[in-house]
Amino acid sequence: MRTESLAALADRYGVRLEAVREVPGGVANRAYLLGDELFLRIPRSPAFERDLRKEAAVIPVARAAGVRTPAIVEFDASRRLLAAPYMVVERVRGRDLVGREAPEKSFWEEVGRQVALLHAVQPAPLEGVTSDDGGGDPRPTVDRLATEGYLDSGTANWLLGWFDRLAVHIPQDQPHKLLHGDLAPQNLLASDSDNHLEALIDWGDAAWGPPGMEFAKLPLEQVAAALPSYRSTEGLEAAALWFHLSWGVSAIPKPPQPNQRHWTAPPTSRLLGVLRFFAAGPPAPWSGLA
Numbered sequence: 001m002r003t004e005s006l007a008a009l010a011d012r013y014g015v016r017l018e019a020v021r022e023v024p025g026g027v028a029n030r031a032y033l034l035g036d037e038l039f040l041r042i043p044r045s046p047a048f049e050r051d052l053r054k055e056a057a058v059i060p061v062a063r064a065a066g067v068r069t070p071a072i073v074e075f076d077a078s079r080r081l082l083a084a085p086y087m088v089v090e091r092v093r094g095r096d097l098v099g100r101e102a103p104e105k106s107f108w109e110e111v112g113r114q115v116a117l118l119h120a121v122q123p124a125p126l127e128g129v130t131s132d133d134g135g136g137d138p139r140p141t142v143d144r145l146a147t148e149g150y151l152d153s154g155t156a157n158w159l160l161g162w163f164d165r166l167a168v169h170i171p172q173d174q175p176h177k178l179l180h181g182d183l184a185p186q187n188l189l190a191s192d193s194d195n196h197l198e199a200l201i202d203w204g205d206a207a208w209g210p211p212g213m214e215f216a217k218l219p220l221e222q223v224a225a226a227l228p229s230y231r232s233t234e235g236l237e238a239a240a241l242w243f244h245l246s247w248g249v250s251a252i253p254k255p256p257q258p259n260q261r262h263w264t265a266p267p268t269s270r271l272l273g274v275l276r277f278f279a280a281g282p283p284a285p286w287s288g289l290a
Helices: 003-012 046-064 105-119 139-147 153-169 211-215 220-229 236-250 269-279
Strands: 020-023 029-034 038-043 072-076 086-090 177-179 188-190 197-200 207-209
Touching: 003 020, 003 029, 038 046, 046 072, 046 086, 046 177, 105 177, 105 197, 105 211, 105 220, 139 153, 139 236, 153 236, 177 211, 207 211, 211 220, 211 236, 220 236, 220 269, 236 269
Parallel strands: none
Antiparallel strands: 020 029, 029 038, 038 086, 072 086, 177 207, 188 197
16 A cells, blocks of 8 residues: 555554554455554455445444444545545454464354354345355255266265255254354454454455354364354254365365465365364264264
């Protein structure tokens, strides 16, 4: 960003120009610290502007439901200071979980409670928030991958049978919930001292969707630790596993994705994550879903 733009923002929010510091890592947005108390996010391209507008609609609703996420100080789409919309939020002290040792069980229990608060939000129109079923039935994809030579017929039949068994456990016609949409290690902030959950961040993928899809971007070990504190888990373990398998299978033909922060980027990560989870002997009801 040009120095004059940063200077204008610094002046608007009452901070010294030298106190505006870029924070690396964001895919959709460039991020900056504005002094010690504020955090600035600017879409990297016009394609991501819609997501920031969506966040401006969803964050107040999530906060009203009791979800821990930074409050919006200002969302400015006027383009008077910058050539793009931008959002300033309150800064939350904490670090994401990428590359860190996994937090204690109590951290994941709080994640489960926070997600339950979000999923209790009543359906209502929210700008940019659409319905998402997560890709629909994965079984045609399994058939296609077998035809194209990515799977042998025996493995394809085994996978089809697994999806059939999981479907029995998943309630039909389940109402869609307000989903964070990217509940992943890079979007969970933990305190430095005690691994306390400080906030859920980055709402650009929020959607109305099936609750099991919410847990498709956390490793299954973390999903298993979070679900007991979620209000109602009827069929949720099976639904979460369904999406891990479904999205894992669909990623088989994708090319390698090096140097990505999110663990699901490499095409084999989800399927190997399922293998790792069940190889460790998970407790019931997970053990009955293999």
